[in-house]
Amino acid sequence: MTSSQSTSSRTFGNEDHLPRVPLPSLDDSGRRFIEWCAPLLTPDELAETERALAAFLRPDGPGRRLHEALAEYDASPGVHSWLDTFWPYRYLGRRDRIALNANFFFLFRESGQGQVERAAGLIAAALNYKARLDDERVPPIVQRGRPLTMEQNKFLFSTTRIPGAVQDTVRSPYSDEWPGPSQARHIVVFFRGHMVRMDVIGPAGRPHTLDELAAGLGEIMKNDVPAAAPAGHLTTKARAEWAASREALLAADPGNAARLYDVETALFCVCLEDTAPRDDLDACDRLLHGDSGNRWFDKAVSFVVFADGTAGINVEHCELDGTTILSFVDALMGEPAEEHSRQSEARSQGAPAVDTIEFVLDDALRADVREAAASFARYAADTATTTVSFDDFGASDAKRLRMSPDAFVQLAYQLAHKRSKGFVGATYESIATRQYRRGRTEAMRVVTPEVLRFVEAMDDPGADAGTRRAAFRAAADKHVERAKACQAGQVPEQHLWELQLIQKRRGEELGVTEPMALFGSPGWVKMRDDYLSTSSAPSTNIRYFGFGSTSTQCIGVGYVLLPDRFNVYLSTPAAVADAMHAFADRLREAVAELRELLTTP
The missing domain is CATH 3.30.559.10 (Chloramphenicol acetyltransferase-like domain)
Structure with a gap:
């Protein structure tokens, strides 16, 4: 923003005035790349890398055409940043598991509360945050006098990653398919592998009171028989495999589409664990991977609350970075739950509606769930x-x-x-x-x-x-x-990486089809x-x-x-x-x- 522009107090009021991410020059990125990788290389490896870079940067080389295409894209109408295409490829294009491999967690400070009280308090605080966000009353973060982008806040609620055979997609509000804030009024609560839709906002648009939220959670926890085949296990699979399982889930029963819709549009998930962690390390491990039948790892935000009130969050990374989640958590925990409830204008309106989400599975899907559970358990056990x-x-x-x-x-x-x-x-x-x-x-x-x-x-x-x-x-x-x-x-890495991705997407169109030695060079491989x-x-x-x-x-x-x-x-x-x-x-x-x-x- 220029000095003549005042900072807006509306959450998203500064977005169009923020400076664009600068696109480095190709020669600068080449020079910095050598500087970055050189300390990791032998003299022979450095010489090989320098030769590969020279071929990439020559006047008629592939780097020039790829960078020119990137600069044209950056200047195109509607493009916010030269990284607009990079981020979906980086996060949604990965084909391995996101559970444990990509999602991240925070273990919250202790509160002294029991499980139901803490979970109800987190729900109430999140609902207050959403109400403020919907009205753009969450103040923009200002750092050294400059406002920061708040765009990621649009993905805190009702956002779910959807597996794809080649690349994943995202179901979220503030999109062409779903304009404006989410109008969903429910969350999904997990307990012992059961998935339960709980309406946390009443028909008139006001949240339920803390007591009513606690009562709803208590009602859900009465069903303490473990679920036979929790569908959450499927979200631990490699992405293309999970995409195939999701298609099989949709084909198995006409009602499964509505059940998936309930999960994918829920404001967030609350995962209630039936045991307490042994210590901080155990709590961290269970926040990272935990009982995968009691999770939906594709959900942007999942609060996890253990039997002793220990709590944390598991976050799907494709649209959310740690800085956004930190601000969110700080807001949730900055005031007592009672104050959040009051600010959100929660009103007493009876017990929240709860409805079990029970997918209809055939024998093949039940076997798929069992194998996904066993495979992920082995994978988690192979992580120290x-x-x-x-x-x-x-x-x-x-x-x-x-x-x-x-x-x-x-x-x-x-x-x-x-x-x-x-x-x-x-x-x-x-x-x-x-x-x-x-x-x-x-x-x-x-x-x-x-x-x-x-x-x-x-x-x-x-x-x-x-x-x-x-x-x-x-x-x-x-x-x-x-x-x-x-x-x-x-800096060079993401710039050069995006040029590599442009060749994959548009190589034939741009006449850049030959393998580029730079991306197999010792410097590129070792640095990353x-x-x-x-x-x-x-x-x-x-x-x-x-x-x-x-x-x-x-x-x-x-x-x-x-x-x-x-x-x-x-x-x-x-x-x-x-x-x-x-x-x-x-x-x-x-x-x-x-x-x-x-x-x-």
């Missing part, structure tokens, strides 16, 4: 996880040491990885770009030449404390510089083959944040860095669990050692 907690270190401590808090922990990750595995590996960090129109995230690659010098100095017996401090600060400064470049959209995949969620309302790993050797690192504490959730394939546990041990040591290094004169 752990938590690392620092109660004596947080962002405030890093700042007192004149260090960027994020740079501090990211460099601690690098040192811990080097000491646990013997090398520095490709590391991804998600950087928010919501200051742009429909901005989402940018891919940051953490490993720099300064990082390599830092980890070398830390384990060099000949390096004194001053040398190590200097290397640490130089690497941190470079980290901050690169993060700022990501926030400014002046994560050993650490990291993302942060700073909120006092969140205890842990997590997601699955992204490759066979990757450790997923979800972290909550608060002023006074620092919690990390780690996940990796079970086959390499020992390396993850070694990384966790070295991380504890690295944080203490780096803190001491900056503290000592």
Whole structure:
């Protein structure tokens, strides 16, 4: 926005005035790509990558034609960003499971409430948020005087990912098919694999009271016989397989279409667990994957509430990033449920209508459900996880040491990885770009030449404390510089990736049909083959944040860095669990050692 434009107080009032995501020049992306991948490569691999890039960038090369097509698209009427097509391909085009692989979770702070009270309170708070959102009374987030895009808020309610044979789609409000906010008045409650439609908003458009919501949940929980064949298991399948199962579900009984419609248009899901987690790690694991018969992983928002009142959220990622969910959760938990209920003008109107959603299954579908359940249980069991907690270190401590808090922990990750595995590996960090129109995230690659010098100095017996401090600060400064470049959209990965996707979509039309060596080069492959995949969620309302790993050797690192504490959730394939546990041990040591290094004169 220009200085002459005032910030609108309406939720979506600033969207058309936000600056567009800048499209980097092709030559700049090529130069930055080499800078990013070089620290991971041998001299021979770097030379091979440079040759592939030169062929891509030559005046008559494929890169020029692809970039020209992208620039034309970016300037087309109705296009908000050159990434408008990229995001659907990135998220909806993936063909593996989204359960555990793509969805993410937050474990909420404790409330001291029991299960039904906490679930009813979350429902009431979410309904108040929706009422405010529908009227555009949720204030736009302003960061450093600039409003951020609020577009993702349109996908919080009644949004569901729909599996497709080739690419998934999204059923959501604010769309051509469904203009404006969702008019749905129901949620779907899961208990012991049963799916129940519960009307949480009455016929006159007012929410039910807290007592009535609690009574509705209590009524649902009276049916404590586990469901025989919970259809939720099907949402754990690889996407094309789930698409085929969904078609079979629709064909099995005429009424199944209406049952799917109830699930897919519900405002959100509430998953009531019949047991309490043993500890924080168990709660995190069950929020990440849990009892898949008691979930609908395609739903944008699913609140999960355990038998002891422990609660969290599982989020489908295709339209929602962590920053949006953080703001949502902060709003829900920022005031007591009674206040949310009052603000939403909830009124007493009798017990909410509840109706069991029971899909009609034939023998083949029942077998399909059983196999999906067993397959996902094996997959979850093949995932190793752990938590690392620092109660004596947080962002405030890093700042007192004149260090960027994020740079501090990211460099601690690098040192811990080097000491646990013997090398520095490709590391991804998600950087928010919501200051742009429909901005989402940018891919940051953490490993720099300064990082390599830092980890070398830390384990060099000949390096004194001053040398190590200097290397640490130089690497941190470079980290901050690169993060700022990501926030400014002046980075290479997603730009080059979109050019690769344009060839797949329009290669024949553009005359770019030959394989492009760049995307098989050591630099491209190694830079994107994560050993650490990291993302942060700073909120006092969140205890842990997590997601699955992204490759066979990757450790997923979800972290909550608060002023006074620092919690990390780690996940990796079970086959390499020992390396993850070694990384966790070295991380504890690295944080203490780096803190001491900056503290000592």
